Amino acid sequence: MAHTKSLMLHINDLTYRIGPRLLFDSASAALPERARVGFVGRNGAGKTTLFRMISGEIEPEGGAIKIPRLAKMGRVEQEAPGGPQALIDFVLSADIERAALMAEAETASEPMRIADIQTRLADIDAHSAPARAASILSGLGFDHDAQSRALSEFSGGWRMRVALAAVLFSAPDILLLDEPTNYLDLEGALWLVDYLSHYPATVVVISHDRDLLDDVCDHILHLDQGKLVLWRGNYTSFEKQRREQQLVLQKQQKKQAEKRAHLQAFVDRFRASATKARQAQSRIKMLARMEDVGAIIDTDVLPFRFPSPARPLSPPIVTMERASAGYGQTTVLRGLDLVISNDDRIGLLGSNGNGKSTFAKLVAGRLDPLGGVVKRSSKLEVGFFAQHQIDDLDEHGTPFSHIAPLMPGETESRIRAACANIGFPGQKAETRITSLSGGEKARLLMGLSTFTGPSLVILDEPTNHLDIDSRAALIDAINAYEGAVILVSHDRRLLEACADRLWLVADGTVKTFDGDMVDYQKFVLDTANGTQPGKAVGAAAKGAAKPAEPVEKPKPRGDAGMLRRRIQSVDERLKKFEDLLRKIDAILADPAAFVKDPAKANQLAGQRTEVERALVSAEEEWLELTGELEAVGG
Numbered sequence: 001m002a003h004t005k006s007l008m009l010h011i012n013d014l015t016y017r018i019g020p021r022l023l024f025d026s027a028s029a030a031l032p033e034r035a036r037v038g039f040v041g042r043n044g045a046g047k048t049t050l051f052r053m054i055s056g057e058i059e060p061e062g063g064a065i066k067i068p069r070l071a072k073m074g075r076v077e078q079e080a081p082g083g084p085q086a087l088i089d090f091v092l093s094a095d096i097e098r099a100a101l102m103a104e105a106e107t108a109s110e111p112m113r114i115a116d117i118q119t120r121l122a123d124i125d126a127h128s129a130p131a132r133a134a135s136i137l138s139g140l141g142f143d144h145d146a147q148s149r150a151l152s153e154f155s156g157g158w159r160m161r162v163a164l165a166a167v168l169f170s171a172p173d174i175l176l177l178d179e180p181t182n183y184l185d186l187e188g189a190l191w192l193v194d195y196l197s198h199y200p201a202t203v204v205v206i207s208h209d210r211d212l213l214d215d216v217c218d219h220i221l222h223l224d225q226g227k228l229v230l231w232r233g234n235y236t237s238f239e240k241q242r243r244e245q246q247l248v249l250q251k252q253q254k255k256q257a258e259k260r261a262h263l264q265a266f267v268d269r270f271r272a273s274a275t276k277a278r279q280a281q282s283r284i285k286m287l288a289r290m291e292d293v294g295a296i297i298d299t300d301v302l303p304f305r306f307p308s309p310a311r312p313l314s315p316p317i318v319t320m321e322r323a324s325a326g327y328g329q330t331t332v333l334r335g336l337d338l339v340i341s342n343d344d345r346i347g348l349l350g351s352n353g354n355g356k357s358t359f360a361k362l363v364a365g366r367l368d369p370l371g372g373v374v375k376r377s378s379k380l381e382v383g384f385f386a387q388h389q390i391d392d393l394d395e396h397g398t399p400f401s402h403i404a405p406l407m408p409g410e411t412e413s414r415i416r417a418a419c420a421n422i423g424f425p426g427q428k429a430e431t432r433i434t435s436l437s438g439g440e441k442a443r444l445l446m447g448l449s450t451f452t453g454p455s456l457v458i459l460d461e462p463t464n465h466l467d468i469d470s471r472a473a474l475i476d477a478i479n480a481y482e483g484a485v486i487l488v489s490h491d492r493r494l495l496e497a498c499a500d501r502l503w504l505v506a507d508g509t510v511k512t513f514d515g516d517m518v519d520y521q522k523f524v525l526d527t528a529n530g531t532q533p534g535k536a537v538g539a540a541a542k543g544a545a546k547p548a549e550p551v552e553k554p555k556p557r558g559d560a561g562m563l564r565r566r567i568q569s570v571d572e573r574l575k576k577f578e579d580l581l582r583k584i585d586a587i588l589a590d591p592a593a594f595v596k597d598p599a600k601a602n603q604l605a606g607q608r609t610e611v612e613r614a615l616v617s618a619e620e621e622w623l624e625l626t627g628e629l630e631a632v633g634g
Contacts, residue, residue: 008033008068009054009174009202011228015062016049023049025226026063031219036196036203038213038235041223043437043467047206050223051075051176054204067174074172076180080159081151087162088147091133094166098126129169136165139191139528140184141351157183157352168195177205181212182464185352186490190524208467210235211492235468301469302423304446304477306383307453313377314587314600315341315580317455317484318363319610323372325355325362331370332358335509339614341580342455344484347499349513349520356488356505357386360458363486375610378603383454387461390441395433399424399444406451422447438465450481457481460488492517501572512573514566563629570622577615584608 009031016024023046031037041047052058054065055075067073081090093099101117108114121127137147140161151159160183167175177196181189189209196203196216204221207213213220213235220231220238231238267284316339324334332355340346340363348356361367362374364382393402399419407415419429423443433441442465450457459478463471471494478485478498487499495502495517502513502520513520584604 010066013063014060016060027228029228029230035219036217037219037221038217039206039221045223071173073174074167074170075176076163076167080156081163084150086148091166091169094170133169136168140165140188173201175203181209187351187524189490190521191528301473303473306450306477306481308482309453309455313342313455317342317377317380319375321373323374324370325358326370345500346486347495347502348488350505354505381454383450383457385446385449385459387464393433398430400429456484458486463491514569560632567625573618580611
């Protein structure tokens, strides 16, 4: 990493347009040395355009961007790398100086030059480079075997991770990252947040991930109405300061309006008066010179709305007994003994390729079990959102044309009202899909997926194209929804705010994770640092449906804190099972239940047996864990 004195990035009176739209209007900012800056602003405001200007890809119309002459800049290319080169070799080649010196060292024959090369290699710590590159790749989800495989063997999303690894390894003085968590899973995002929070140079990151902006950044650069303003502190601090500024401006606006009204009243009263004419003219000039106090303009974020089920189903809605799932002859998940209630909020953890999507499809009934039993409520309707389904929207259609088939026989006004309800009011309902932003497409797909008020909603990476305010609106919608929810997301805040149960998809199965998101972050970082058995990406990194290699889980024995957390988790399960039994017993206690709907009553009686069996199993686990806690003196 080049050591440049008082490294700063200066943006001076920057002006830039795209067509008639003015993105930057004499914008200026100066970033301090080693600042970790979160770059925020509305979608389409020009954030990526500024990165392109900083990188020299495009020239500003006016103004200048100044970077110290010796500063090395790093930015992930938009094109995913490919070819036969091994991952580890591609990352190592990102350090151009090291790669050139290593190549020259093999052919150099002049003693002085050999000495110079070896001295410089020692100065840049070249011989530890393979270990550093491997550590970064491991943190981003690539195990030892995967690191030796060719780039061409991996899907585009995984190759973008390799591109990110290469930029991090090159250790630039100014690191530019544009939505780096969009192609990471939760585990990779947690590792990246930790890595960037210790990065010893200047970082500028465009992100809608609020946890990243809070945990990494010490400055926020805000692009609004063509201007740049640098705020000290993380995103939460920025938001607080900005709201305080807004209140001050509102007060100033009110005072200014009162003063303007007072001056205007004097002018109106004395304009025709011979004795007061001069004073009236003076006040007219004061009014003309008075500049408006500009208020902070926030575009209102449309809410998300997930219709709750008209009638809650009797719990449980899904029961699995020794179930297995996969594709053809390949088993991805096995030994699934799980119960999902009608009000569960479950967050699925586990690195990509371990089977989260397979599990979601099994729950939704989109995948038949390869073995065991999966029982679903006969009236279970599932709303399923998966990010890749955005590509299935009819690009020639509109929100109206997508909603209309769901409302056969309804009037146009009712269909338009439904469009407005999911975020496409008025003429927006007639916008072509190709003209919608990524966030608008995600909003439309979520509206279509939940349109009928399903009893279970499965959301697989719903936040990729949503800005910070839209993510907050999504959290509100999930928490207001009265059915069951299963979440797969790399957004830690979404999981913390919405999930009350965490299930870990790993080692070819799905089990309760004993702890909260803070515990899981520690688990992920310990795994990446090699202080406990880790995850296996390997073959799964290709995106193929293959089971993960068996990985031994950390043993809780002897760890009183871990044992207490596991006991608390089992306590919560016991309470849930007991609540389920009470609900079922209350229904079965009515003698008329067997007369009105005998099939339903018999089904409930069967479900009661399943829940009771799960309750007994949980009680046995509780007894075992409390015994272990006593043994370690807890």
